[in-house]
Amino acid sequence: MSTVVIYTIITLITLGAFAAMVLYFVAQKFKVFEDPRIDEVEAALPGANCGGCGFAGCRNFAEALVRSEDFADLFCPVGGNETMAGVAKILGREPATQDPLVAVLRCNGACEFRPKTNNYDGTATCTIESALYGGDTGCQYGCLGHGDCVEVCQFDALHMDPVTGLPVVDDAKCTACGACVRACPRNLFELRKRQKKDRKIYVACMNEDKGGLARKYCAVACTGCTLCFKVCPFEAITMGTNLAFIDSEKCRLCRKCVPVCPTNAIIETGFPPRKEQVQTESSSVPSAESTDNTAEPAGDKDISKNLKKEE
Amino acid sequence: MKTFSRGGVHPPENKLSATTGIQALPPPQSVKIPLSQHLGVPAKPAVNKGDMVRVGQIIASGDGFVSSNIHSSVSGKVLKIDNELDPTGYKRPCIVIEVSGDDWMETIDQSTKLVKETNSEPESIISKIREAGIVGLGGATFPSHVKLSVPRGKKAEYLIVNGVECEPFLTADHALMLEKGEEIMVGTQILKKALKVKKALIGIENNKQDAIRHMADLARNYDGIEVFALKVKYPQGGEKQLIKALLDMEVPSGGLPVDVGAVAFNVGTVFAVYEAVQKNKPLFERVVTVTGTSVRNPSNFRARIGTPISALIEASGGMPEDTGKILLGGPMMGKAVGDIAIPVIKGTSGILLMPGIESKRRKIQPCIRCAKCITVCPMGLEPYLLMPLSEKSMFDRLEENKVLDCIECGSCSYICPASRPLLDYIRLGKANVSKLIRTRKSQ
Numbered sequence: 001m002s003t004v005v006i007y008t009i010i011t012l013i014t015l016g017a018f019a020a021m022v023l024y025f026v027a028q029k030f031k032v033f034e035d036p037r038i039d040e041v042e043a044a045l046p047g048a049n050c051g052g053c054g055f056a057g058c059r060n061f062a063e064a065l066v067r068s069e070d071f072a073d074l075f076c077p078v079g080g081n082e083t084m085a086g087v088a089k090i091l092g093r094e095p096a097t098q099d100p101l102v103a104v105l106r107c108n109g110a111c112e113f114r115p116k117t118n119n120y121d122g123t124a125t126c127t128i129e130s131a132l133y134g135g136d137t138g139c140q141y142g143c144l145g146h147g148d149c150v151e152v153c154q155f156d157a158l159h160m161d162p163v164t165g166l167p168v169v170d171d172a173k174c175t176a177c178g179a180c181v182r183a184c185p186r187n188l189f190e191l192r193k194r195q196k197k198d199r200k201i202y203v204a205c206m207n208e209d210k211g212g213l214a215r216k217y218c219a220v221a222c223t224g225c226t227l228c229f230k231v232c233p234f235e236a237i238t239m240g241t242n243l244a245f246i247d248s249e250k251c252r253l254c255r256k257c258v259p260v261c262p263t264n265a266i267i268e269t270g271f272p273p274r275k276e277q278v279q280t281e282s283s284s285v286p287s288a289e290s291t292d293n294t295a296e297p298a299g300d301k302d303i304s305k306n307l308k309k310e311e
Numbered sequence: 312m313k314t315f316s317r318g319g320v321h322p323p324e325n326k327l328s329a330t331t332g333i334q335a336l337p338p339p340q341s342v343k344i345p346l347s348q349h350l351g352v353p354a355k356p357a358v359n360k361g362d363m364v365r366v367g368q369i370i371a372s373g374d375g376f377v378s379s380n381i382h383s384s385v386s387g388k389v390l391k392i393d394n395e396l397d398p399t400g401y402k403r404p405c406i407v408i409e410v411s412g413d414d415w416m417e418t419i420d421q422s423t424k425l426v427k428e429t430n431s432e433p434e435s436i437i438s439k440i441r442e443a444g445i446v447g448l449g450g451a452t453f454p455s456h457v458k459l460s461v462p463r464g465k466k467a468e469y470l471i472v473n474g475v476e477c478e479p480f481l482t483a484d485h486a487l488m489l490e491k492g493e494e495i496m497v498g499t500q501i502l503k504k505a506l507k508v509k510k511a512l513i514g515i516e517n518n519k520q521d522a523i524r525h526m527a528d529l530a531r532n533y534d535g536i537e538v539f540a541l542k543v544k545y546p547q548g549g550e551k552q553l554i555k556a557l558l559d560m561e562v563p564s565g566g567l568p569v570d571v572g573a574v575a576f577n578v579g580t581v582f583a584v585y586e587a588v589q590k591n592k593p594l595f596e597r598v599v600t601v602t603g604t605s606v607r608n609p610s611n612f613r614a615r616i617g618t619p620i621s622a623l624i625e626a627s628g629g630m631p632e633d634t635g636k637i638l639l640g641g642p643m644m645g646k647a648v649g650d651i652a653i654p655v656i657k658g659t660s661g662i663l664l665m666p667g668i669e670s671k672r673r674k675i676q677p678c679i680r681c682a683k684c685i686t687v688c689p690m691g692l693e694p695y696l697l698m699p700l701s702e703k704s705m706f707d708r709l710e711e712n713k714v715l716d717c718i719e720c721g722s723c724s725y726i727c728p729a730s731r732p733l734l735d736y737i738r739l740g741k742a743n744v745s746k747l748i749r750t751r752k753s754q
């Protein structure tokens with residue numbers, strides 16, 4: 001009995017040793033050299049594998065960083081300057097810096113401003129609805145509200161607001177990875193420069209229809225009236241096809257454009273409330289009371305008044 | 312009786328307007344004529360705002376080879392050239408004309424007398440068809456002159472005339488065959504001449520006995536035209552399915568019917584060819600079926616291109632109160648629209664007003680792997696697999712699985728017991744894969 005056990009142990013040890021030797025030589029022979037810095041760089045990256053850098057995951061990006069000479073076009077939007085500085089230290093190169101960005105939704109067409117003209121009962125995704133037709137409101141540029149963007153956000157920074165039917169960006173959680181920008185079939189998301197205290201001023205509309213038509217179907221549409229364009233002291237506003245655009249690089253947050261907008265299409269968030277004086281000055285136009293909540297459309301009562309006037 | 316072998320479904324036929332004949336609809340007060348009514352490059356406007364136009368006058372010219380001319384369907388003043396809602400559901404460039412009178416171009420022969428003889432050469436026939444802006448009226452709206460220009464190295468042997476009309480509810484082709492059978496025969500002879508082929512086969516599904524008998528009687532007087540009754544099965548009206556049914560030949564994946572020596576035209580297109588070549592009349596009106604289970608008078612109208620669909624609905628007895636969905640085309644391949652101001656275009660074969668209860672979508676449930684979609688797919692694809700691939704944006708695998716062979720007949724979505732929106736996703740995948748292929752080619 002005992003001899004059987006001893007022989008078994010000896011056989012197994014010999015086999016094991018032989019296999020180990022074979023494996024050792026094979027491993028030496030077919031060894032693939034991998035830069036040890038790749039592992040280090042990968043460890044320094046956030047590890048979200050979100051694809052915001054344009055590469056298939058953090059490992060892929062780390063390989064590209066190690067290969068690159070000067071970090072041209074390579075940036076991790078999630079980790080930001082801090083992470084890039086860490087990476088630069090590991091690789092002994094100059095760190096690349098970029099202003100931090102944040103995603104904003106360029107549509108304010110909540111249900112109350114943009115009534116439905118028909119009912120869509122097909123597959124509840126934005127991509128399919130937009131492939132089928134212009135949408136269930138008269139605006140063929142606005143948010144479809146099925147939340148394709150919420151689905152793709154890995155950082156829990158996007159939520160649907162059940163009241164407005166629009167997605168809301170949580171500034172604190174948004175890493176500007178750009179997943180929502182790619183997911184939105186209407187190209188409604190824009191990555192804008194993150195300002196002090198997350199203050200934002202932007203035109204929340206992408207409707208390229210002529211002013212009257214845009215207004216017909218959405219009370220808060222940009223009509224391309226150029227009033228904001230004329231009032232801007234910093235030349236930050238440019239006019240597109242019946243549409244104004246505020247360049248976040250040039251905008252100095254002076255807030256002059258907000259009260260002149262006749263349709264409240266320009267949204268300001270993160271500002272302290274305006275003083276009384278400013279409101280009386282611009283009493284003819286509905287003033288946009290600033291709130292800290294992005295979803296809260298500015299001055300809804302004023303808009304309904306405006307609407308009645310138009311009718 | 313002949314039919315295609317692979318897949319297919321049997322939806323209820325519901326041909327409500329089969330015996331009502333064709334009524335001519337007077338021109339409406341204004342028409343909206345989209346610049347893109349065909350596959351290919353949109354036409355370029357040839358008129359300006361404020362111009363007076365006459366019926367049959369060219370108002371937009373085809374830009375490039377795969378494109379088509381567009382003619383005014385009414386006489387009157389061009390109000391504007393602007394973006395208007397068209398059947399795609401988006402605002403696209405349209406020419407809006409305010410109608411005054413009904414003043415036709417004098418080149419058009421308005422008499423109903425049958426002109427049998429044609430002395431034109433094949434080249435001049437094709438150029439006439441091109442001038443007249445004729446596109447495939449079965450629904451795909453592919454420019455006919457492109458189909459007739461057989462690529463070098465290939466030879467057409469058969470002309471297939473498609474009178475199948477397998478789509479439930481629609482009867483436009485059926486009515487046309489009954490009323491204009493003789494003209495279709497002459498049109499077939501013209502197309503045979505243009506293609507230099509000896510044999511023409513007309514396929515008609517067996518649920519149109521009167522049309523089969525009528526066409527077969529007429530065909531006896533014409534050389535080389537044969538009429539075939541086909542077993543009823545959807546989607547037999549698909550070009551590739553019809554070729555399989557009539558000739559027992561399969562068009563290779565990614566290929567054209569001419570690869571097996573066949574060129575197919577819808578009976579509506581053949582009639583338009585007759586009118587263009589023999590009567591000099593460009594394509595500016597077509598037969599449109601207005602139907603639905605609660606429509607008062609389901610009918611077939613000869614309507615001018617650009618007429619708002621509301622005018623057709625009005626003419627058929629008004630919009631039924633229980634309407635839940637308006638489809639352009641039939642229930643299988645039709646497209647729901649959100650506005651009744653959109654115009655009839657060259658590819659509009661019917662308007663189906665579905666009652667609310669019929670039109671409700673059922674709840675989407677998980678795939679149970681019953682493989683019914685594979686059984687019914689006439690192209691031999693695997694819809695259950697293509698849908699998740701498209702959902703997950705795996706476009707290279709979609710391409711490997713031949714998503715571009717899909718003819719979008721909707722049999723898979725129709726049969727799915729879990730009511731999964733298979734075709735919606737496959738269509739999305741097709742669009743993305745063709746985009747990928749285009750970028751690959753341009754590199």
